[in-house]
Amino acid sequence: MAEPEGGGRPVAFRGGGFSPRRLGAVGPLVFIAVVAFWEAGCRAGVIPPLVLPAPSEALAALVHLVETGLLWKHLGASLQRLLAGWTLGTLLGIAVGFSIGLFSLARASLAPVVAAIFPIPKIALLPLFVIWFGIGEGSKVATILFGTFFPTVIATYGGVDNVDRSLIRMGQSFGLSWLSIVRKIVLPGALPAILPGFRISAAIAIVLLVAAEMIGAEFGIGAYILLAGSLMATDELLAGAAVLSVMGLTVNWLIARAERFLLRWRT
Amino acid sequence: MELRLAGLQHGYGDIEVLRGIDLALPAGRVVCIVGPSGCGKSTLLRLIGGLERPDRGQVVQTGEPPPGCLNPLTYIFQDFALLPWRTVEGNVRLVLEDHGFGRAETAGIVDDVLARTRLSEFRAAFPRQLSGGMKQRVAIARALAVSPAFLLMDEPLSALDAQTRELLLDDLVDLWARERFSAVYITHNLEEAVRLGHRIVVLSRRPATVREVLEIDLPLDARAARAPDLEAHRTRLWRLIRDEAQAVDLELVDG
Numbered sequence: 001m002a003e004p005e006g007g008g009r010p011v012a013f014r015g016g017g018f019s020p021r022r023l024g025a026v027g028p029l030v031f032i033a034v035v036a037f038w039e040a041g042c043r044a045g046v047i048p049p050l051v052l053p054a055p056s057e058a059l060a061a062l063v064h065l066v067e068t069g070l071l072w073k074h075l076g077a078s079l080q081r082l083l084a085g086w087t088l089g090t091l092l093g094i095a096v097g098f099s100i101g102l103f104s105l106a107r108a109s110l111a112p113v114v115a116a117i118f119p120i121p122k123i124a125l126l127p128l129f130v131i132w133f134g135i136g137e138g139s140k141v142a143t144i145l146f147g148t149f150f151p152t153v154i155a156t157y158g159g160v161d162n163v164d165r166s167l168i169r170m171g172q173s174f175g176l177s178w179l180s181i182v183r184k185i186v187l188p189g190a191l192p193a194i195l196p197g198f199r200i201s202a203a204i205a206i207v208l209l210v211a212a213e214m215i216g217a218e219f220g221i222g223a224y225i226l227l228a229g230s231l232m233a234t235d236e237l238l239a240g241a242a243v244l245s246v247m248g249l250t251v252n253w254l255i256a257r258a259e260r261f262l263l264r265w266r267t
Numbered sequence: 268m269e270l271r272l273a274g275l276q277h278g279y280g281d282i283e284v285l286r287g288i289d290l291a292l293p294a295g296r297v298v299c300i301v302g303p304s305g306c307g308k309s310t311l312l313r314l315i316g317g318l319e320r321p322d323r324g325q326v327v328q329t330g331e332p333p334p335g336c337l338n339p340l341t342y343i344f345q346d347f348a349l350l351p352w353r354t355v356e357g358n359v360r361l362v363l364e365d366h367g368f369g370r371a372e373t374a375g376i377v378d379d380v381l382a383r384t385r386l387s388e389f390r391a392a393f394p395r396q397l398s399g400g401m402k403q404r405v406a407i408a409r410a411l412a413v414s415p416a417f418l419l420m421d422e423p424l425s426a427l428d429a430q431t432r433e434l435l436l437d438d439l440v441d442l443w444a445r446e447r448f449s450a451v452y453i454t455h456n457l458e459e460a461v462r463l464g465h466r467i468v469v470l471s472r473r474p475a476t477v478r479e480v481l482e483i484d485l486p487l488d489a490r491a492a493r494a495p496d497l498e499a500h501r502t503r504l505w506r507l508i509r510d511e512a513q514a515v516d517l518e519l520v521d522g
Contacts, residue, residue: 170348173318174362174413175338184361188352265352265393 050234058238065239070224075243077219078209081137085144086205093149093201094194097156101190102182111157118150123211130215140212147208148201155197159190192266195259202251206244221247268332268339268416268449269294274324275314277307283474284310288324290468290477292417297443297450297487299464301457301504303512307475308453309421315451316340316419332416337366341415345422347402349394349409356381356390359409376412383442384408400431404438411446418450424459436462437491444488457508461500462490469504472511479507 004010035055041047042054049057065071099106100114122143129139129146163186171181213222221243228236270292277285284307292298292315302308313319315326317340332339349358359377368376381387384404394402403423410418423439424432436459442448443463454460460467467481483500485493 166344166346166348167350169318170342170344171361173316173338173340173342174409175365176362177365180365184364185350188350265395267395 050232053235053238055238057235058242061233061235061239062242065236071243073219074221074224077217077223078213078221078247081140081144081212081220082205082209085141085209086148086202088141089145089148089205090152090198090201092145093152094156096149097153097194098160098182098186100153101157101160102186107157114150114153118154122147122208126212126215135216139215140209140217143212144205144208147204151201151204152194152197155200156190156194159193159197160186162193163189192263195255195262198255198258199252202255203248206248206251210244268328268330270315270417271327271329272315272324273327275311275321275326276323277310277314277319277321278474285314285321286474286476288475288477290480292449292451293466294330294416294449295447296465297452297463299452299454299460299467300470301454301460301467301508302470302475303472303508303515304455305515306470306472306511308455308470311470311475312342312419312421312451312453316342318342333414336414336416338362338413339416341410341413341418343403343406343410343418343420343423345425347394347399347406347426349402349405351394354391354393355386355397355405355408358394358405359412362409362413380408380411383411384438398431399427400435403427403435407438407442416449418448420450420452422453422455425454425456432459439463440487440491457501457504460504461497463487467500467504469507472515 038047038052039055042049042052042057047054062071065074096106096110096114100111101107125146126139126143129142133139133142167185167189168181171185176184209220210222210225213220214226217223221240225237225240225244228234228240272288272290272292275285275288276283288311290298300308300311310319314321317326328339350361353361356377359380360373363373363376377390378387381390384407386401386404386408389397389401394405397405403426406423424435427435440463443450452459452463461483464481464483465487467483468477469479469481470476471478481500481504485496490497
């Protein structure tokens with residue numbers, strides 16, 4: 001190190017670190033390396049095909065799925081259930097969450113019920129849903145609906161509770177109507193808590209989708225995976241899992257886009 | 268329109284905050300209320316504007332608000348209370364939306380108040396992009412949009428740095444010279460009180476009572492040039508508050 005003019009030592013730098021840097025290429029490289037390693041292991045015979053098929057075989061199964069047109073049939077059936085269940089669950093969840101956040105009576109009566117039912121894994125209730133809503137689409141949509149409803153309720157009323165009270169008082173001081181305060185102050189103020197709740201409920205919805213499709217479904221990614229599993233067709237099973245991964249990533253990406261648009265007023 | 272406070276009394280639980288406040292708030296003048304911190308100044312202001320219900324006593328309005336007044340008692344808050352998801356223009360529009368104006372009429376009022384507060388070029392900015400002083404000017408523009416009969420200002424300059432505070436203080440003096448609004452101005456800053464107040468009300472520490480009411484006859488726009496006179500008033504105020512402020516300083520917070 002250069003000696004400062006006039007003697008003395010420079011003060012040592014001790015800041016830095018603790019803030020992640022962007023290393024764009026590392027992620028894809030690691031992914032490619034893992035897949036290549038795996039493929040090489042299979043080709044060399046270190047990994048038996050029954051234990052774990054080669055990525056190329058899983059890819060072949062996926063290509064076959066696309067070529068026969070079955071992929072769209074499975075995907076279509078799954079997406080329909082996912083969309084119906086998640087949308088209904090989310091809408092109901094937001095409505096109930098807002099009532100709990102805004103009305104003392106709703107809070108006193110509904111909040112304990114929600115708290116009691118929320119921790120039950122909805123998969124455990126699937127047989128009940130089959131009895132209530134039939135073995136067809138009803139029980140599948142209902143499972144996803146229930147699964148997304150509860151986390152949404154909790155995220156929503158947590159968000160409503162956290163809205164800056166001074167903004168509400170401001171609204172009252174200018175004589176805004178109750179509805180205006182809810183629409184223009186409480187709703188946008190709760191949104192930063194509601195949107196991350198969507199990520200959680202979407203992940204739960206995909207888990208429940210696969211579980212629900214394992215009972216009495218002809219088409220659907222879950223049904224496809226279940227069939228592949230029972231035939232020990234592990235390459236098909238992995239192809240199905242890859243489709244689920246892409247589905248999850250897409251949903252996450254969509255929610256991130258929505259967040260960036262709806263919360264663009266934040267830093 | 269004038270306001271009169273008659274025997275206002277208020278407390279939270281066991282803590283008595285205000286005890287028998289009687290005050291007249293005349294039209295067209297600025298009444299500054301000063302007192303040691305935590306003496307219940309802000310509570311008093313919330314009672315005056317009807318945001319809180321007094322335990323005893325009442326706030327009486329005499330006379331009707333001037334025609335065209337949309338919100339007679341309008342607050343300006345210390346923390347600005349701007350909606351972060353609305354632009355400058357949107358924040359002003361918020362308080363007009365419930366009054367059923369047409370699009371052109373609303374735009375007219377918004378343009379007018381933004382021009383009066385010199386904010387026209389910032390109309391599309393979000394609050395996070397603005398400095399503290401600018402945010403408070405947006406809040407002032409929003410208050411002007413409803414043509415209030417009384418402005419209720421709760422330490423409007425306390426969240427700002429000293430330089431911005433000085434600038435905005437001049438803005439407020441100019442504004443008063445043009446609009447002759449009636450105002451209640453809460454502050455713990457005696458400098459602001461002697462610059463802006465026609466009448467200065469000194470509160471005691473909790474439970475707050477009116478200790479003294481001072482009249483300053485100098486016109487607001489002449490005050491900046493009359494520093495020695497103001498200094499005399501300020502010293503007198505400080506002497507009134509000093510001992511109490513010291514006593515408050517030694518109290519435990521939840522005592």
